[in-house]
Amino acid sequence: MLELRLVQGSLLKKVLDAIKDLVNDANFDCSASGFSLQAMDSSHVALVALLLRSEGFEHYRCDRSLSMGMNLNNMAKMLKCAGNDDIITIKGDDGSDTVTFMFESPTQDKISDFEMKLMDIDSEHLGIPEAEYHAIVRMPSAEFARICKDLSSIGDTVVISVTKEGVKFSTRGDIGAANIVCRQNTTVDKPEDATVIEMNEPVSLTFALRYLNSFTKASPLSNSVTISLSSELPVVVEYKIAEMGYIRFYLAPKIEEEDEEAKS
Amino acid sequence: MGILDEIQYLVSDKLQVVSYKWLSRNFLVSSDDAKRLLRDFVEKHETGVEVLYTLAGWKKNDPSLYRVRLASKHALAEAKQEFDGNCSVEIYSVQACLPKDPAVLGNAECVQAGELFKQLQSVDNCLRDNRFCRVSNSFVKRNGGGTQETSTLPQVKSEGAFGPQIKTLLHQNPTPAQPKKGQVADVVKDVKDSSYISGAHEQNSKPALQEVKLSGFPGNVKKVADNKSSGNGALANMWGRASSKTKIECVSAETSATNNSSDAQVCARENIEHQSSDDEFQGVNIKRASNGKTGRKRKVIFDVSDEEDEYKDAVNLASPDPPAKPASKQMFQSSDLEKNKLNFEEEKEKPDVKDNNEVDGVSNRILKEKSVALSKDDTTKALSLDNGRNSASAGTTSEHKMTDTATRSPQRRKVVKTRIDERGREVTEVVWEGDEAETKTNSSAAKKVDNTTASNTSSRPSVNKKSPAVGSNATNQVGKAGNKKAGNKDPKQGSLMSFFKKV
Numbered sequence: 001m002l003e004l005r006l007v008q009g010s011l012l013k014k015v016l017d018a019i020k021d022l023v024n025d026a027n028f029d030c031s032a033s034g035f036s037l038q039a040m041d042s043s044h045v046a047l048v049a050l051l052l053r054s055e056g057f058e059h060y061r062c063d064r065s066l067s068m069g070m071n072l073n074n075m076a077k078m079l080k081c082a083g084n085d086d087i088i089t090i091k092g093d094d095g096s097d098t099v100t101f102m103f104e105s106p107t108q109d110k111i112s113d114f115e116m117k118l119m120d121i122d123s124e125h126l127g128i129p130e131a132e133y134h135a136i137v138r139m140p141s142a143e144f145a146r147i148c149k150d151l152s153s154i155g156d157t158v159v160i161s162v163t164k165e166g167v168k169f170s171t172r173g174d175i176g177a178a179n180i181v182c183r184q185n186t187t188v189d190k191p192e193d194a195t196v197i198e199m200n201e202p203v204s205l206t207f208a209l210r211y212l213n214s215f216t217k218a219s220p221l222s223n224s225v226t227i228s229l230s231s232e233l234p235v236v237v238e239y240k241i242a243e244m245g246y247i248r249f250y251l252a253p254k255i256e257e258e259d260e261e262a263k264s
Numbered sequence: 265m266g267i268l269d270e271i272q273y274l275v276s277d278k279l280q281v282v283s284y285k286w287l288s289r290n291f292l293v294s295s296d297d298a299k300r301l302l303r304d305f306v307e308k309h310e311t312g313v314e315v316l317y318t319l320a321g322w323k324k325n326d327p328s329l330y331r332v333r334l335a336s337k338h339a340l341a342e343a344k345q346e347f348d349g350n351c352s353v354e355i356y357s358v359q360a361c362l363p364k365d366p367a368v369l370g371n372a373e374c375v376q377a378g379e380l381f382k383q384l385q386s387v388d389n390c391l392r393d394n395r396f397c398r399v400s401n402s403f404v405k406r407n408g409g410g411t412q413e414t415s416t417l418p419q420v421k422s423e424g425a426f427g428p429q430i431k432t433l434l435h436q437n438p439t440p441a442q443p444k445k446g447q448v449a450d451v452v453k454d455v456k457d458s459s460y461i462s463g464a465h466e467q468n469s470k471p472a473l474q475e476v477k478l479s480g481f482p483g484n485v486k487k488v489a490d491n492k493s494s495g496n497g498a499l500a501n502m503w504g505r506a507s508s509k510t511k512i513e514c515v516s517a518e519t520s521a522t523n524n525s526s527d528a529q530v531c532a533r534e535n536i537e538h539q540s541s542d543d544e545f546q547g548v549n550i551k552r553a554s555n556g557k558t559g560r561k562r563k564v565i566f567d568v569s570d571e572e573d574e575y576k577d578a579v580n581l582a583s584p585d586p587p588a589k590p591a592s593k594q595m596f597q598s599s600d601l602e603k604n605k606l607n608f609e610e611e612k613e614k615p616d617v618k619d620n621n622e623v624d625g626v627s628n629r630i631l632k633e634k635s636v637a638l639s640k641d642d643t644t645k646a647l648s649l650d651n652g653r654n655s656a657s658a659g660t661t662s663e664h665k666m667t668d669t670a671t672r673s674p675q676r677r678k679v680v681k682t683r684i685d686e687r688g689r690e691v692t693e694v695v696w697e698g699d700e701a702e703t704k705t706n707s708s709a710a711k712k713v714d715n716t717t718a719s720n721t722s723s724r725p726s727v728n729k730k731s732p733a734v735g736s737n738a739t740n741q742v743g744k745a746g747n748k749k750a751g752n753k754d755p756k757q758g759s760l761m762s763f764f765k766k767v
Contacts, residue, residue, distance in 0.1 A: 040760060043757075043759075044759045044760055044761050045757055045758070045759060045760060046760070047760050047764070093349050093350065094324075094348065094349050095322065095324070095327070095348035095349030095350075096349050096350070124766050125766065125767045126760070126761075126764035126765065126766055126767065127764060127765050127766070127767045128764055129764075208754065208757060233763060234758075234760055234763050234764075250760060250763075250764075251760075252757065252758035252759055252760045252762070252763060253758055254754070254756045254757050254758060255756050255757070255758050
């Protein structure tokens, strides 16, 4: 028996919008502690890890741990039917092959039930070790999204270099090259507009922009994004989800001579 | 209602165990109505009676097991835990107190069944025509000689086309064989064996339950088809009015070839014997085998027409179940009327290969009614394993059954058949006719069906494991993001797998 009532139903809609382009099918794991998901994209280059802690739900009941395989596109289709202010309740039964999404309008005058078929998904669960990152950049999510979008119109890959001065995003393509530097900036009205750089040692890594662009679909979830970089490790792009969890994207760097890009 | 008072009398004064099966046969109501009556009764007399519930569903820790078990009121919640997800809960019996010996539960039924079986063959009692079974049954014709009549032959062909077997039937029908004494005894014994709470075998058992193992593989039935000819007749009798015919068939088959038809029973018996040593439970493993090995060929005729199925009060052409009647007095009359309605003045007097209102009176006991699809299949042994599983899941809900029928329709078709029943009346029925061979060869189709009727987790459509190899040409699945480089994977792109280890 599973019953998760999420008052801020729009969060779930946004989560789905954020990951459905990256992953087609995934297992949602429900346990007493929360609702989570880990899935890799089909080419095993990117990984998304989602956690919605049980405390974030108005009502959270999960009698025993349950893994529900869902097609994320289908799930997104159903969640699209929920209004942005709707309360979403996820219901499932042990051993059942369906999951039910119930949408309640804020005024309680409309209640919709959507039942979705589950699937058996043979997914590979990866153990992600805790790691110390060389550099952690926190910046407005909209800014990061803008940078990735702009750079992808010029090149396929981006070199993210963190130095004391700031974080530099650079690319080059057939038509030319581009560099965007964001400096640390903590003197802002709203803390989420700040750009904060914690750096232990300089790091420079190359990533495929198409994946980063895909990650930025999570921008509506949070005003700020945290990018953790370490040489020899995948980058982590993390969006906090309103006090109740996070969505993290891991992306393997491109194996490339950095100076090749940096020569420009 | 009079019956409720009657039950009250039986339970409190005569201290009899009133099970729905007994009720159904005694008052000539359908088993659904019998259950309903019991429910009403329990509601009315909540105190003072003990209720036994029957639970049926897929086992939690082994989803391939379809389990039917009994539980008392107090143990109900606990018993439910053993099932995976939904299980059906219905009243099995009411009694004044819970019997210490579970065999007591079967006593009344056993006596009743014995009496019904002892009646003359020509007497049409409810056990023979199984008119109260909620599920219309499907039939198989076992062709002992090893020749198969393909179901593509329309049943309304000329008599000769059916070969010797039909003729045998024709010949024998007017004088149905009287079951011999020994067989009756056998039957009674089998009845006991297969009832939930059975007698002889089960002294050691807790409130009984049965597990139907669906995981039988073709090889499992190797031992079967020896020569247990003594079992032949008994099993034939067990399954209701089919008895006379099946039996005759078997007899005729014996002379010509191997007596494969007994293996359903043999199998069931072996499993009973096998499991009686198990002190956890008494079970019957009903193993289904595709029978390529022995070269048997059979024919399935499904009479599952659209409107009928397990739908509760449906009266259908194929199985002339009279609707539930409150008082037993009217019953015979009304059932006669009911049947007469089905008589049509048609020219084509084609006796059907089998009698379609033959339903499994006793197989009712083997499984709960909801899963009669299972026992039906077992009876007929017509379906391969996959189909059997499928039917099992179909049996759990009537909706599934509908899907089942629908999805399998390419393999079967509806055929109007006219035959002469045992009383010499002409009966026209609509049946599904199917081809066993087709079913077998189309195991893939069967699997597909399995998926569509998914009622447990194991039958969820599965998604292929994504391997890196797949991933290389599937990068376009990343949607918009994957469009740019779809098709040629960047050799410089590192893989996450080189950073993180699988758990």
